[in-house]
Amino acid sequence: MKTARKLPLVFFAGILCYGPVKSQETVVTPDAVKREFLHAWQGYKQYAWGHDALKPLSKQPRDWYKHSLCMTPVDAFDTMMLLGLKKEATEAKQLILDSLSFDRDMEVQTFEITIRMLGGLLSAYQLDGDHRFLELAEDLGRRLLPEFNSATGMPYRFVNLKTGAIRDSLNNPAEIGTSLLEFGTLSKLTGNPIFFQKSKNALVQLFNRRSKIGLVGSVINVETGEWVDSTSHIGGGIDSYYEYLLKCAILFDDNDCKTMWNESIKAIEACLADTSTGDLWYGQVNMVTGERTGTSFGSLEAFFPAVLSLSGNLSSAARLEQSCFRMWNLEGIEPESINYKTMKVTDGYYVLRPEIIESAYYLYHFTGDSVYRNMGKAFFNNLVKYCRTDVAYAALKDVRTKEKLDQMESFFFAETLKYLYLLFAPPSAFNFDDVIFNTEAHPMNRTRENH
Ligand code: DMJ
Numbered sequence: 001m002k003t004a005r006k007l008p009l010v011f012f013a014g015i016l017c018y019g020p021v022k023s024q025e026t027v028v029t030p031d032a033v034k035r036e037f038l039h040a041w042q043g044y045k046q047y048a049w050g051h052d053a054l055k056p057l058s059k060q061p062r063d064w065y066k067h068s069l070c071m072t073p074v075d076a077f078d079t080m081m082l083l084g085l086k087k088e089a090t091e092a093k094q095l096i097l098d099s100l101s102f103d104r105d106m107e108v109q110t111f112e113i114t115i116r117m118l119g120g121l122l123s124a125y126q127l128d129g130d131h132r133f134l135e136l137a138e139d140l141g142r143r144l145l146p147e148f149n150s151a152t153g154m155p156y157r158f159v160n161l162k163t164g165a166i167r168d169s170l171n172n173p174a175e176i177g178t179s180l181l182e183f184g185t186l187s188k189l190t191g192n193p194i195f196f197q198k199s200k201n202a203l204v205q206l207f208n209r210r211s212k213i214g215l216v217g218s219v220i221n222v223e224t225g226e227w228v229d230s231t232s233h234i235g236g237g238i239d240s241y242y243e244y245l246l247k248c249a250i251l252f253d254d255n256d257c258k259t260m261w262n263e264s265i266k267a268i269e270a271c272l273a274d275t276s277t278g279d280l281w282y283g284q285v286n287m288v289t290g291e292r293t294g295t296s297f298g299s300l301e302a303f304f305p306a307v308l309s310l311s312g313n314l315s316s317a318a319r320l321e322q323s324c325f326r327m328w329n330l331e332g333i334e335p336e337s338i339n340y341k342t343m344k345v346t347d348g349y350y351v352l353r354p355e356i357i358e359s360a361y362y363l364y365h366f367t368g369d370s371v372y373r374n375m376g377k378a379f380f381n382n383l384v385k386y387c388r389t390d391v392a393y394a395a396l397k398d399v400r401t402k403e404k405l406d407q408m409e410s411f412f413f414a415e416t417l418k419y420l421y422l423l424f425a426p427p428s429a430f431n432f433d434d435v436i437f438n439t440e441a442h443p444m445n446r447t448r449e450n451h
Contacts, residue, residue, distance in 0.1 A: 027377075028373075028376060028377050028380045028381070028420075028424050029424060030083075030421055030424045030425045030429070032380070032424075033083075033380065033417060033420045033421040033424060034083050034084075034085070034421065036380075036383075036384065036388075036393075036417065037079065037080075037083060037085070037413065037417045037421070038085070038088070039388070039392065039393075040392040040393050040408065040412065040413065040417075041076065041080075041085075041088055041413070042391070042392075043056060043059075043389075043391035043392030044072050044392065044408075045091075046391065047059040047060065047061065047391065048060070048061035048062070048072070049061075049095070050068060050070065050095060050099060051063050051068045051070075051072075052064050052068050052069060052070070052071040052072060052410070053071060053072050053407075053408060053409065053410055054072070054391075054392055054408055055406040055407065055408070056389045056391060056392040056393060056394040056404075056406065056407070056408045057389065057394055057404060057405075057406040058406050059391060060406075064108075064112075065104075065106045065107075065108060066104070066106045067101075067104045067106060068099075069100065069102075069108075069113070069117060070095060070096050070099060070100045071116055071117065071410045072410045072413060073092040073095050073096050074096060074100070074116065074117055074120035074121060074124070074410075075116050075117075075120050075410035075411060075413055075414035075440065076092060076410065076413035076414060077089060077092050077093065077096070077120060077123075077124045077128075078120065078123040078124060078127055078414075078418075078442055078443065079413055079414060079417060079418040079421075079441075080092060081124075081127045081128065082127075082418060082421065082422070082430065083418075083421055089128075093124070093128065093130070096124075096133075096136075097130075097132050100136060102136070102139050102140050102143050102161050103139075103161070103162060104161050104162060105160065105161075105162040105163065106160065106161060106162070107158045107159065107160045107161075107165070107167065108158065108159065108160075108161060109157060109158055109175075110144055110147045110155055110156070110157060110158065110159055110175070110179075111157070111174065111175035111178055111179075113140070113144065114144065114178065114179045114182050114183075115178060115182070115240075115438055115439050115440040115442075116410060116411070116414065116440050117140060118137055118140050118141060118144070118182040118183075118186070119181070119182050119438040119439075119440050119442035119444075120414065120440070120442055121133050121134075121136050121137035121140065122134075122137050122182060122185050122186060122189070122442065122444065123438075123442035123443050123444065125137065125189070126189075126443070126444070126445050127443075134189055134190070137186055137189075138186065138190050138192075140161075141182075141183065141186045141190075141195050143159070143161045143162075143164070144159055144161075145194070145195070145198060146159050146164035146165075146166055147159045147166060148198040148199075148201070148202060149166060150166075150169065150222040150223050151222075151223050151224070151225075152205050152222055152223065152224075152225045153198070153201045153202055153205050154171065154176045154202045154205050154206060154220070154222035154225075155171065155175070155176055155179070155202055155222065156168055156169060156171065156222060157170075157171050157175055169221055169222050169223045170219055170220075170221055170222075170228055171219070171220060171221075171222050172218055172219055172220070172237040172238065173206055173216045173217075173218075173220070173237065173238045173241035174236070174237050174238055174239055174240045174241050175237075176202055176203075176206050176220070176222070176241065177202065177203050177206050177240070177241030177244055177245070178240040178241060178243075178244050178439055179199045179202070179244075180196070180199045180200055180203055180244055180248045180252075180257075181244060181247055181248060181251060181436065181438045181439075181444055182199075182438060182444075183195035183196055183198065183199035184196040184199065184200070184248065184251065184252055185251075185444045185445075196252075200248075200254075200256075200257075203241075203244065203245070203248070203257070203260070204256065204260075205225070206220070206241065207245075207260045207263075207264075209225055209227070210263075210264075210267070210287075211230075211232075211287045211288045212288070213267060213270070213271060213287070213288070213290050214263055214264065214266060214267030214270075214271075215232040215267050215268075215271060215272075215285070215287040215290075216232060216238060216241065216287060217229050217230040217231060217232055217287045218230070218231045218232070218233070218237050218238065219237075227287070230286055230287045230288055231284050231285075231286070231287070231293060231294070232271070232272065232284065232285050232286065232287040233272060233282065233283065233284045233285075233294070233296075233301075234268060234272060234282045234301055234304055235296070235297070235298060235300050235301045236298075236300040239300055239301070239303055239304075239439075240303075240439040242261075242264055242265075242268070242307065243303060243307050243439055244257075244439070245257050245260045245261035245264055246261045246265075246307055246310060246311055247310070247436045247437075247438075249261050250310070250436055250446075251436040251444060251446060261311070265311065268282070269316075270290075271285050271290045272284075272285060273316075274292070274295065274340075276341075277340060277341060279319070279322070279323045279326070279340070280316060280319040280320050280323055281295070281297050281320075281323055281340040282297065282301060282304065282320075283295045283296060283297065283340070284296060295339055295340050295341045296337050296338070296339060296340070296346060297323070297327065297337065297338060297340045298327075298335065298336050298337030298338065298347070299327075299334045299335065299336055299337075299350065299351075299353040299355060299356065300336075300353065300355060301324075301355075302321075302324040302327075302334070302353075302355035302356035302358075302359055303355040303358060303359065303439075304317075304320055304359070305317040305318070305320045305321040305324065305359035305362065305363060306355070306358045306359040306361070306362040306363075308320065309359075309362045309363050309365075309366050310362060314363070314366055314367060317359070317362070317363055317366075318363060318367070320359075321356075321359050321360065321363055321372075321375070323340070324356045324359065325356070325375050325378075326343070327340075327356075328356060328375075328378065328379070328382075329378070330343065330345060331345060331348070331399040331400055332382055332385075332386070332399070333350055333382045333383070333386050333387075333396065333399050333402075334350055334353070334356055334399065335347060335348050335349065335350060335399045335400075336348070336349040336350065336351070345399065345400060348396070348397070348398030348399045348400050348401075349395070349396070349397065349398065349399075349405075350387075350395060350396040350399050351395040351405075351407065351409055352383075352387060352393060352394075352395055352408065352409060352411070352412040352416055353411075353416070354411060354412075354415035354416040354418075354419050354441065356375075356379065357376065357379050357415075357416060357419040357420055357423065358415065358419045358437075358441070360372040360373075360375045360376050360379070360419075360423055361376075361419045361422050361423040364376075364423055365427070365432050372423065373423060373424065376420060376423040376424060379420065380420055383416075386399075386402050387404070389404065392408050393408055393412055394406065394407065394408060395407040395408065395409070411440060411441075414440050414441050414442065415440060415441035418441050419441060433446070434446055434447075
């Protein structure tokens, strides 16, 4: 008893999660990931059922807008299917079909609703087959369409789901260029080409406004087509624009997207890649002059090894993932950003982001190298150690102090735990080549048929 009282809480968490544990070095199994998923889902069920998310410290529900959009169940559903959690998938499905409605007089952020909700509903339909998922997706897709009614065809950031009123013409490449996987799949499944056309046009319009050296900036006015911020990078606000160029080329066998990706990656490698420290990083430059303006890198940029490996560039992917892992190990868990020249944390926030795990999964898939499962062991153990609460998982206010925040984003279920599970699952458990994951880890089928 004396010894037991001195043991940190994480020891008891360990016993509950995996049975008696030896240490933080415990082997991670797919079942261990599943148990953590169930732990967090149980918390959502008990304290936030029917709402968008659970606040894991206060144990209160959180809704993004006036009415809940069942964001956590929609985002989590396909992970439950992949993990074989049938009972949980059935209860989530019932909740979604009973209570989710988009006929609401409220303004939503088109990017977030597209990647989490539209992506989640489409993959739910493709995995489960229930037509009501597709009906919800189509209804949502139609309500989002007014976002493209700008003079350039690039989307506004917000749209009212009932009235179609749009707002905010200052948008960024990620929010402009991250909808074609979802809108294109919706066109494929409904037979209505409008979704694909509007979304692809937005992507092309954005690409056409690249600078002479092939880069995009951080903020553009979608009415005038003028750049408002010319900082170029691969991080938040631009990241998934590049991801979708490559993924749409593959999913839709689309030659325009292929050309746009090929041109873009050349510019990224020529201007943004930085090996001046001996490691590979991608920093900030001016989109017009190519002059370096910053040496910041963070948890969002860690998506890039996955994209590089999907494009076939495994050596840069592997090198960058090693840099990302160094970032993770600075404080034992990953910060929002560091200065890679000084290797100091510049923003200590950690919101349970998945990107570094996603990249480890892609690299493990393509190389079979156990180094990525070893990284995964650190990701999993550190998440359990620093972010687990009595009822779920919590973000960290600062990785340097490990102080928790009352926040558990739905992408923790959709992405973080899904990629962790897939990293440790036997390769036969999931056929990677059959799908393209959207940026929220919702798998879109690569079949040509309408399902
Ligand atoms: C997710 O919503 C998506 O992965 C998006 O592309 C970036 N941000 C979060 C996860 O960090």
